[in-house]
Amino acid sequence: MVGEKPTSIKNPVIHAGAGTLAIEGEVKSDEYLWYQGGDKVGVYDKNWNLQSTRPVVLQDYDMNKGFSEFWIDGASGNPPPWLDLQFITKGEDTKIEKTPASGDK
Numbered sequence: 001m002v003g004e005k006p007t008s009i010k011n012p013v014i015h016a017g018a019g020t021l022a023i024e025g026e027v028k029s030d031e032y033l034w035y036q037g038g039d040k041v042g043v044y045d046k047n048w049n050l051q052s053t054r055p056v057v058l059q060d061y062d063m064n065k066g067f068s069e070f071w072i073d074g075a076s077g078n079p080p081p082w083l084d085l086q087f088i089t090k091g092e093d094t095k096i097e098k099t100p101a102s103g104d105k
Contacts, residue, residue, distance in 0.1 A: 004029065007081045012074035016087075019060035029081065 008028045014021040023041055027033060031051070032044040040053040072083065 005079055006030070007077040007079055009072070009074040009076050009081050009083075012072050014061075015069075015071050015073070016061060017068050019058070019062055021061045022057040022059075024055045024057070 006029045008026050010026045012023050012027055014023075021035060023033065027043075030046065032046065032048070033041050033054075034044060035041040035056065039056060039058075041056050042050055043052045043054060045051055070085070070087070
């Protein structure tokens with residue numbers, strides 16, 4: 001089993017398609033971020049207790065329908081951080097039509 005070593009990423013920028021969400025400051029191993037819109041991101045502990053907020057800067061940050069590509073830039077600590085991301089979007093539901101399996105008619 002690999003032990004977790006504390007690390008951080010400074011001023012991370014989340015790229016979503018052509019847009020970005022830049023978070024000001026350092027994000028440490030034991031911090032969880034939840035962006036819910038606006039100009040700040042919530043910083044939570046592992047039990048989802050709000051610890052603080054940090055400013056964010058948006059530039060065309062919007063999720064398009066369908067496939068989206070994501071990546072993160074930032075100055076990382078040593079060792080480099082391991083990130084777990086979840087994206088939940090709001091808006092109209094996308095209905096997925098049932099399609100017959102290959103060979104079914």
